[in-house]
Amino acid sequence: MTKRAYNFNAGPAALPLEVLRRAQEEFVEYQGIGMSIMEISHRSAQYEKLNEDTQSLLKELFSIPDGYKTLFLQGGASTQFAMIPMNFLKAGQTAYYVHTGAWASKAIKEAKLIGETAIAASSEADNFTRIPDLSGLQLGDHAAYLHITSNETIGGAQFVQYPDTGSVPLIGDMSSDILCRPVDVSKFAMIYAGAQKNLGPSGVTVVILREDLLQDTPKGIPTMLRYDTHTKGNSLYNTPPVYSVYMVNLVLQWIKENGGVAAMEKRNREKTSLIYQAIDQSGGFYRGVVQPEYRSLMNITFRMENEELEKKFVKESEQHGFVGLKGHRDVGGLRASTYNAVPFEACEALASFMADFQKRNG
Known part of the structure; x- marks a missing residue:
């Protein structure tokens, strides 16, 4: 085998060699069905099992409590920047954001297009070289949620501890540090992550969503941009990124096998x-x-x-x-x-x- 590069890419990023080899072995024929996983129907029993097995593996490894839904969506974390305020920021409410750098900035920019948005804390004065102190965090009575970027891929600053937001839903973009360490998922109302850094290849975005957030979703949101569409369809409302989900499954198996x-x-x-x-x-x-x-x-x-x-x-x-x-x-x-x-x-x-x-x- 040719010598592999020392891959320090920011994303798409390195995949485990064992995962690549297994995918290579199964590329032409998946589990004896006479087809590649890329060729099967997403309505088939084989894919439905893969979808459910991947959800179960993530729940086990990340210790996701009952009362949460795991979704496999498309459009990257960048689409979530808009979907979150569309679904959860209602009239008369304010969406709060912690500004920690480039990716937090992009999320804030999208939210401002949707509704009232405020910065709860920022490290901009220190050139984003730290995470702001949130110990005395004060959110307004009409806070829709608090959004944080768990790890800034570009700047290199990472949350050490997550804030206690009480009854205000905490939403975390964990695109570049999901599964790098244990997390108390129950602190969060929602966690989301583009797969292409720690979970698999590009093409799928994982969303872990507390079910109570789905109550009273505004009626004017397009079908594909509604979380309740995807929870009701178990991520199968439309054709999912089948191969990307398959690769996430292999990566999760690798994590489990490695402790x-x-x-x-x-x-x-x-x-x-x-x-x-x-x-x-x-x-x-x-x-x-x-x-x-x-x-x-x-x-x-x-x-x-x-x-x-x-x-x-x-x-x-x-x-x-x-x-x-x-x-x-x-x-x-x-x-x-x-x-x-x-x-x-x-x-x-x-x-x-x-x-x-x-x-x-x-």
Whole structure:
């Protein structure tokens, strides 16, 4: 087999090699039915079983309590930015958002198109290098919900603890850190995540929705943008992204076989600490972007003395088999995305390369 790259892409991102091999084995014929999973009807017994098995696996691994629905939708997390206020922001209410960076900003922008929107807390004054302190959070009497972005993929800041919002529904965009660590799902009224970082390939978005949110959905919402449409249809109202859901199923099986979500967190902390140590022990040659207590387990962002040196770093890293270390075009710098499927050996190799690059250029 050809040598695989050290894949630090931000998304679509690395998938477990074991998952890719199993998908390869089943690509032409799925479980003896004489067809690929991409060829079967989404109304077939085989797909309905896959759909339900994937929901059950996610419920088990993420410890989702009873009273929640798990949906597999399309349009990415970006469509959720609009669907959430359309379904849950009613006249006379205000949607509250915690502004933590680029993805939170996109969610806020969409909500403002739908109804009254307010920023409950922001770290913009600190260039989004931290998560705002929410311990004294005060929401108005007419709060529809509080929305947070659990992990900012571009900036690299991650929530350490989630706020207690009392009776106000808490909604979390966990696109880039779902299943990287255990979470008390009962704190949330809704969690959503594009699959293409920690769950599988692009094409499907997972929504975990508390059923009581579905009461009194406004009548004027188009059919496909209503959560009750998809809960009633069990994600089968229209043709789902069959192959993407299949791949999510394989990834969830891989997580289970490798010790579950708690084991993922242990492994993530061990492998990311290698890169953070390379930054912190460089004497300022590498500079972490985010304040240490809010550093992400999934997206490590750092800078160097100047952009020329960063460009040299990216070019040489590519020559050594590393992919995806260039920072997002909106912020520049460098970024290593260390999702669940990125192996320890890749992080070890990156830390070693960073030390060698510093020795040659410091």
